[in-house]
Amino acid sequence: QVQLVESGGGLVQAGGSLRLSCAASGRTLSSYTMGWFRQAPGKEREFVARISWSTVRTYYPDSVKGRFTISRDNAKNTVYLQMNSLKPEDTAVYYCAASALPRPLGPRDYDYWGQGTQVTVSS
Secondary structure (H helix, E strand, C coil): CCEEEEECCEEEECCCCEEEEEEEECCCCCCCEEEEEEECCCCCCEEEEEECCCCCCEECCCCCCCCEEEEEECCCCEEEEEECCCCHHHCEEEEEEEECCCCCCCHHHCCEECCCEEEEEEC
């Protein structure tokens, strides 16, 4: 079992930055693909970023590309999401997740989830 705990959310003005962290316990994350998702009220859970176990490959949807950066520190068993140039439409609960697959395609391919952290971007 893997337990994931997100932190770093909060209220920020448009154009600002936040850094989310996802700390894992119970098992090392080094062999998992890690992802970040977000979910706004009344909307589907949306993919935000993904990083391979080796940290070589990252992937982002167009909505956050160039603004968000995912990284991981396997020694600390932690994954990060640096969010810059935040927009009001980035407001959501952000979740980190771990997948045993090398290229998970969607939320169903992830095995473990954190409880989420709220990010609110004011205009």
